[in-house]
Amino acid sequence: MVTDSSRDRRVTLAVVGLVLAVAAAVAILWFVAATGGSADTxxxxxxxxxxxxxxxxxxxxxxxxxxxxxxxxxxxxxxxxxxxxxxxxxxxxxxxxxxxxxxxxxxxxxxxxxxxxxxxxxxxxxxx
Missing domain, CATH: 2.60.40 (Immunoglobulin-like)
Structure with a gap:
């Protein structure tokens, strides 16, 4: 039987995972943009x-x-x-x-x- 507290825990974990994934994607895009810019050219x-x-x-x-x-x-x-x-x-x-x-x-x-x-x-x- 699923209780409200276990459902809340799963939702919280899903939200935290989503936030971490978005933060990682933003960091990777920032790094690529920063190193792939035209500073050397x-x-x-x-x-x-x-x-x-x-x-x-x-x-x-x-x-x-x-x-x-x-x-x-x-x-x-x-x-x-x-x-x-x-x-x-x-x-x-x-x-x-x-x-x-x-x-x-x-x-x-x-x-x-x-x-x-x-x-x-x-x-x-x-x-x-």
């Missing part, structure tokens, strides 16, 4: 980049203006293949550059690595 968007031809085989990705950039989080791809870049300084400041092999007509993409799996495209060029 906004400074990168303020940087102006250009691509200069060095010789027939190499181009330079040039930091024209903006804040200093840690080069360990920059990636350069040429025709979709990640290439090793020789950066002029660390962190990369205005006037700094990175030299990479790229033939004429190659598609050069500069990426910012927010996380290992989250890359942001900062600039794209066709090497002339």
């Amino acid at each position: 906004d400074p990168m968007r303020a940087v102006e980049w250009e691509l200069d031809r060095v010789n027939d085989s190499f181009v330079a990705v040039v930091h024209v203006e903006g804040p200093r950039i840690p080069t360990e989080r920059l990636r350069v791809t040429v025709d979709g293949v990640t290439r090793r870049v020789n950066w002029s300084n660390e962190p990369l400041a205005a006037g700094g550059r990175g030299v990479v092999r790229a033939d004429r007509g190659s598609r050069v993409t500069l990426l910012w690595e927010r996380t290992r799996v989250d890359l942001v495209v900062l600039a794209r060029w066709t090497a002339e």
Whole structure:
């Protein structure tokens, strides 16, 4: 036989469980929003980049203006293949550059690595 006190206890437990579930969902959403925001990309968007031809085989990705950039989080791809870049300084400041092999007509993409799996495209060029 179900008594009023056991029914009240079940209702109380259900309400407490619901409140905890909602609180956990809000906390998870807040964490995702806080860590997935644009804090890492906004400074990168303020940087102006250009691509200069060095010789027939190499181009330079040039930091024209903006804040200093840690080069360990920059990636350069040429025709979709990640290439090793020789950066002029660390962190990369205005006037700094990175030299990479790229033939004429190659598609050069500069990426910012927010996380290992989250890359942001900062600039794209066709090497002339």
